Amino acid sequence: MKKQNQKNWSLIFGIVLVSIVCVFAFVGLFWTPYEPTAMSILKNKPPSFAHPFGTDNLGRDILSRVMDGASTTFLISVITVTIGLVAGTVVGAFTGYYGGIIDELLMRLNDTLTSFPSILLALVFVSVIGTGKYNIILALGVIFIPSFARVVRSEYIVQKELDYVRNAKLLGAGDLRIMFVHILPNTKPILLSSLTIGFNNAILAEAGMSYLSLGVQPPDASLGEMLSNAQTYLLNAPWFALAPGLMIVFTVLGFSLISENLK
Amino acid sequence: MDKKNSGNHRLLLELDHVSVGFPIGKREISVVTREVSFQVCEGEALGIVGESGSGKSVSMLAALGLLGNGGHVVSGNIRFYPEKEQCLVLNQFTEKQLCEIRGDDISMIFQEPMTSLNPVMTIGQQVEEMLVLHGNCPKEERRSKVLSMLSEAGLPDTEAMYGKYPHELSGGMRQRVMIAMAMICRPKLLIADEPTTALDVTIQAKILKLLKKFQKQYGTTIILISHDLGVIRNVCSRAVVMCAGEVVEQGNVETLFENPEKEYTKRLLAAALGKGGILRRENAPQENIIVKARDYSVYYEEREEQLFRQDETVKQEEEAEKVENQKSELEQTIEPKEIQNNLSKKAEIQKENRQESESELEQPIEPKEIQNNLSKKAESQKENRQESESELKQPTAQRKNQRYKIEMLKRRFRQFLSGKTKRRIVNKVSFDVYAGEIVGIVGESGCGKSTLAKAVAGLNPLTEGELYLDCKQPQMVFQDPYGSLNPSKTIGWLLTEPLRLKHCGTKEEQRKAVEQMLEKVGLGKEYYHRYPNTLSGGQRQRVAIAMAIMLKQKLIVLDEPVSALDVTVQEQILILLVELQKEFGLSYLFISHDMNVIHRICDRVFVMYQGEIVEKGNTDAVFENPQHEYTKKLLSARL
Numbered sequence: 058m059k060k061q062n063q064k065n066w067s068l069i070f071g072i073v074l075v076s077i078v079c080v081f082a083f084v085g086l087f088w089t090p091y092e093p094t095a096m097s098i099l100k101n102k103p104p105s106f107a108h109p110f111g112t113d114n115l116g117r118d119i120l121s122r123v124m125d126g127a128s129t130t131f132l133i134s135v136i137t138v139t140i141g142l143v144a145g146t147v148v149g150a151f152t153g154y155y156g157g158i159i160d161e162l163l164m165r166l167n168d169t170l171t172s173f174p175s176i177l178l179a180l181v182f183v184s185v186i187g188t189g190k191y192n193i194i195l196a197l198g199v200i201f202i203p204s205f206a207r208v209v210r211s212e213y214i215v216q217k218e219l220d221y222v223r224n225a226k227l228l229g230a231g232d233l234r235i236m237f238v239h240i241l242p243n244t245k246p247i248l249l250s251s252l253t254i255g256f257n258n259a260i261l262a263e264a265g266m267s268y269l270s271l272g273v274q275p276p277d278a279s280l281g282e283m284l285s286n287a288q289t290y291l292l293n294a295p296w297f298a299l300a301p302g303l304m305i306v307f308t309v310l311g312f313s314l315i316s317e318n319l320k
Numbered sequence: 321m322d323k324k325n326s327g328n329h330r331l332l333l334e335l336d337h338v339s340v341g342f343p344i345g346k347r348e349i350s351v352v353t354r355e356v357s358f359q360v361c362e363g364e365a366l367g368i369v370g371e372s373g374s375g376k377s378v379s380m381l382a383a384l385g386l387l388g389n390g391g392h393v394v395s396g397n398i399r400f401y402p403e404k405e406q407c408l409v410l411n412q413f414t415e416k417q418l419c420e421i422r423g424d425d426i427s428m429i430f431q432e433p434m435t436s437l438n439p440v441m442t443i444g445q446q447v448e449e450m451l452v453l454h455g456n457c458p459k460e461e462r463r464s465k466v467l468s469m470l471s472e473a474g475l476p477d478t479e480a481m482y483g484k485y486p487h488e489l490s491g492g493m494r495q496r497v498m499i500a501m502a503m504i505c506r507p508k509l510l511i512a513d514e515p516t517t518a519l520d521v522t523i524q525a526k527i528l529k530l531l532k533k534f535q536k537q538y539g540t541t542i543i544l545i546s547h548d549l550g551v552i553r554n555v556c557s558r559a560v561v562m563c564a565g566e567v568v569e570q571g572n573v574e575t576l577f578e579n580p581e582k583e584y585t586k587r588l589l590a591a592a593l594g595k596g597g598i599l600r601r602e603n604a605p606q607e608n609i610i611v612k613a614r615d616y617s618v619y620y621e622e623r624e625e626q627l628f629r630q631d632e633t634v635k636q637e638e639e640a641e642k643v644e645n646q647k648s649e650l651e652q653t654i655e656p657k658e659i660q661n662n663l664s665k666k667a668e669i670q671k672e673n674r675q676e677s678e679s680e681l682e683q684p685i686e687p688k689e690i691q692n693n694l695s696k697k698a699e700s701q702k703e704n705r706q707e708s709e710s711e712l713k714q715p716t717a718q719r720k721n722q723r724y725k726i727e728m729l730k731r732r733f734r735q736f737l738s739g740k741t742k743r744r745i746v747n748k749v750s751f752d753v754y755a756g757e758i759v760g761i762v763g764e765s766g767c768g769k770s771t772l773a774k775a776v777a778g779l780n781p782l783t784e785g786e787l788y789l790d791c792k793q794p795q796m797v798f799q800d801p802y803g804s805l806n807p808s809k810t811i812g813w814l815l816t817e818p819l820r821l822k823h824c825g826t827k828e829e830q831r832k833a834v835e836q837m838l839e840k841v842g843l844g845k846e847y848y849h850r851y852p853n854t855l856s857g858g859q860r861q862r863v864a865i866a867m868a869i870m871l872k873q874k875l876i877v878l879d880e881p882v883s884a885l886d887v888t889v890q891e892q893i894l895i896l897l898v899e900l901q902k903e904f905g906l907s908y909l910f911i912s913h914d915m916n917v918i919h920r921i922c923d924r925v926f927v928m929y930q931g932e933i934v935e936k937g938n939t940d941a942v943f944e945n946p947q948h949e950y951t952k953k954l955l956s957a958r959l
Contacts, residue, residue, distance in 0.1 A: 242808035
């Protein structure tokens with residue numbers, strides 16, 4: 058009984074956290090209090106009524122930049138995860154369902170990808186195809202494929218041995234139909250939780266990349282890029298790091314809580 | 321309450337109006353057993369019978385405080401009398417106090433010998449653990465005590481057994497280990513919760529014999545929980561019948577089984593003892609052949625180690641039998657003369673039996689009588705073969721009768737990855753199935769009957785030999801109705817799927833056809849939008865059957881379709897199957913390990929043993945006059 062209640066509360070807490078961030082990001086798509094890239098003379102000012110989160114080293118309004126940055130970060134994460142999810146599911150479905158040589162080839166390729174630290178791999182990608190928002194999306198998307206593929210594959214290996222799959226075969230369903238109509242819905246619970254975890258990782262990865270100034274290029278804002286800039290002024294303008302940092306914490310914590318309680 | 325046949329009449333355990341409840345939500349409690357009362361006297365064997373969900377296990381788990389999920393005794397008392405004038409009220413005990421009683425005074429064995437042993441501890445360690453926890457047995461003596469207990473439980477080569485892990489043993493051996501664990505502290509009461517349900521019939525009989533032996537030898541009281549009335553009748557002197565959390569009837573096994581008073585008991589008895597009447601028709605037509613197999617072998621790809629292990633377990637089982645027989649010979653010297661005589665006779669009979677079965681295996685040494693028997697059999701087999709050859713010689717005549725003929729000729733197979741070996745599961749079987757007939761395949765687990773069924777349905781490509789089917793795509797009903805329906809689809813979707821795949825009719829027509837089919841299998845239209853997990857096992861099996869006949873294929877392979885169901889539900893499903901067979905003119909290949917079910921429903925029966933069909937014939941003929949040793953063994957194990 059107690060457990061049930063706790064579960065509900067943490068779920069609600071997670072949803073509240075995520076929706077706060079979402080509101081910021083969504084509004085940031087259409088309207089920000091100031092122009093995010095507009096500089097002014099008020100540099101490194103602490104939070105005030107005019108600038109609730111203060112201003113940065115170039116006098117830009119941090120609230121505006123956080124709103125703009127959050128939406129950029131979200132956009133990157135969503136597309137990244139979608140690429141990983143779709144491609145990973147297809148790869149996982151084929152390898153898990155057929156097994157044999159396809160499985161060996163693709164999974165060894167998968168192993169090769171995962172054996173590098175993901176940030177290193179992204180660095181290589183970016184240094185080859187160049188920096189920028191869309192290149193980052195592509196690089197991170199490819200890096201996210203293996204983890205989804207692995208999860209989906211293991212699920213398919215279990216499911217394909219079940220009698221309902223045999224039954225579908227007997228009814229005359231083709232392999233593709235069995236894979237994506239019969240089995241796929243049964244991987245929903247595991248896909249949902251890996252989706253939320255993947256989304257978290259994508260946000261962190263984007264922040265990491267931008268922090269290494271390989272991601273979103275100035276003057277565009279993203280949460281990671283802002284953190285990276287803020288680092289220099291951590292002692293004299295701590296609010297600079299606080300706003301984007303909190304954004305990331307809210308999102309990651311919120312999604313973790315939600316995914317944990319959805320299980 | 322009558323207490324005849326009940327040991328020395330001293331009360332041992334008493335359930336006094338016990339209700340057990342599990343909490344749901346915040347304050348509600350769902351009561352699963354209501355006012356259950358019965359008593360067990362010292363030295364007697366009490367059976368608790370009931371279908372799944374009747375609360376038979378729960379009431380015993382409550383006695384041991386093993387309920388879990390917050391379950392507890394809501395009202396009533398469970399009293400245990402370990403000594404004279406000592407009364408323990410178990411439901412008021414703390415966990416610590418219960419720990420002292422569990423395993424020491426009361427012990428329990430469970431249904432699944434696979435999961436009730438710890439996979440990372442050796443057999444010896446696990447049995448010894450009981451002594452560590454309970455006995456005041458000094459360290460040095462423990463090992464020898466464990467070894468002697470293992471051999472008492474009928475395990476061969478105890479020294480080696482001590483260091484083995486559970487996965488190295490067969491199901492029957494594991495159950496013996498469980499019994500050894502349960503008995504090593506010489507408990508006063510042994511609770512056996514479906515101890516033989518997961519085992520083959522012939523092994524089942526041996527395990528029950530072992531339980532009876534312990535009961536006699538140590539005066540252990542046994543409470544045997546089972547859904548199988550045969551098992552109860554074999555072991556117990558008294559029985560309690562439970563239904564929906566209540567005691568329906570209790571009394572002496574003989575009186576209870578011969579003159580049941582309550583309607584429920586009667587129904588249960590009728591269903592369980594195969595007295596529900598024979599469902600098949602008198603004369604099945606034998607005109608058109610729908611399945612014809614000649615020298616048909618089926619293989620499985622397997623890792624090498626596994627292959628080795630299976631052989632090993634068979635060997636173990638045989639050894640166990642030998643050990644037990646030797647035991648009974650040894651016991652003669654200790655027991656009084658009368659029993660001795662009795663026993664020696666039994667031992668002789670057993671010896672003879674064994675000799676017979678051995679001779680069966682080694683043809684050259686066999687005695688004349690059996691030889692005659694066998695040669696007759698061989699002749700009849702020859703005749704059969706000749707017949708079938710003549711059939712093969714006139715293929716043109718038959719083609720006219722057969723609408724479709726799928727030929728699966730000597731499929732070549734390759735070995736993809738090293739380390740995998742093909743194991744021949746079904747070994748050159750030849751048989752015919754006629755259209756409109758129900759043919760049973762009976763045998764123990766591992767004999768290849770399921771493998772054969774799947775191969776006939778086309779689910780196993782590793783085959784050799786010939787198989788002709790006069791049916792485009794045979795459909796199949798699987799044993800486990802929880803695995804054979806896709807849990808993420810509605811019943812309606814599932815039943816429409818075959819039509820969708822074959823592009824039959826418009827959406828409206830499809831829906832209508834599905835609704836009709838739902839009515840046919842005894843569900844209603846209202847099930848269209850429900851998900852499989854909201855249905856009971858029997859209802860799911862109905863859906864599975866509906867799915868199989870949706871495409872109107874003439875051949876349906878039924879792989880243990882009622883084994884996972886309660887007896888009364890079994891009855892309904894069997895009736896449904898026979899009705900549908902008549903209505904649609906279907907042919908069934910009915911796989912089962914249950915001789916009663918086979919007897920009731922099948923026109924003809926094939927007996928399979930170690931991958932071969934050792935006997936086939938009309939059901940009545942096989943049941944009344946079995947020819948092969950193995951068939952006799954199966955029939956005698958029927959209890």
